[in-house]
Amino acid sequence: MAIEVRIPTILRTFTDGAKAVDAKGATLEELIGDLDARHPGLKDRLIDKGALRRFVNVYLNDEDVRFLGGLETPVADGDTVTVLPAVAGGSR
Numbered sequence: 001m002a003i004e005v006r007i008p009t010i011l012r013t014f015t016d017g018a019k020a021v022d023a024k025g026a027t028l029e030e031l032i033g034d035l036d037a038r039h040p041g042l043k044d045r046l047i048d049k050g051a052l053r054r055f056v057n058v059y060l061n062d063e064d065v066r067f068l069g070g071l072e073t074p075v076a077d078g079d080t081v082t083v084l085p086a087v088a089g090g091s092r
Helices: 009-015 028-038 042-046
Strands: 003-006 020-023 056-060 080-085
Touching (some): 003 028, 009 042, 009 080, 042 056
Parallel strands (some): 003 080
Antiparallel strands (some): 056 080
């Protein structure tokens, strides 16, 4: 069994339009490495200077990984990882 990674619309060009893809790894960092091997370019959109990009939110089973251990957060078969770009805006 693999780990399901849910991909936001803005990054689906890297996954040939797939809303969710499978990946493997013992930690979030390994999982992102596996994702990048299968879907080149994703890692650069998620990680900058060895940390998650500031405006990218990643959730492991609905928990923000920044509060679980960041890139060192353990992941396991059957988990779900959701990638969400932070969105800001509004009107004056």
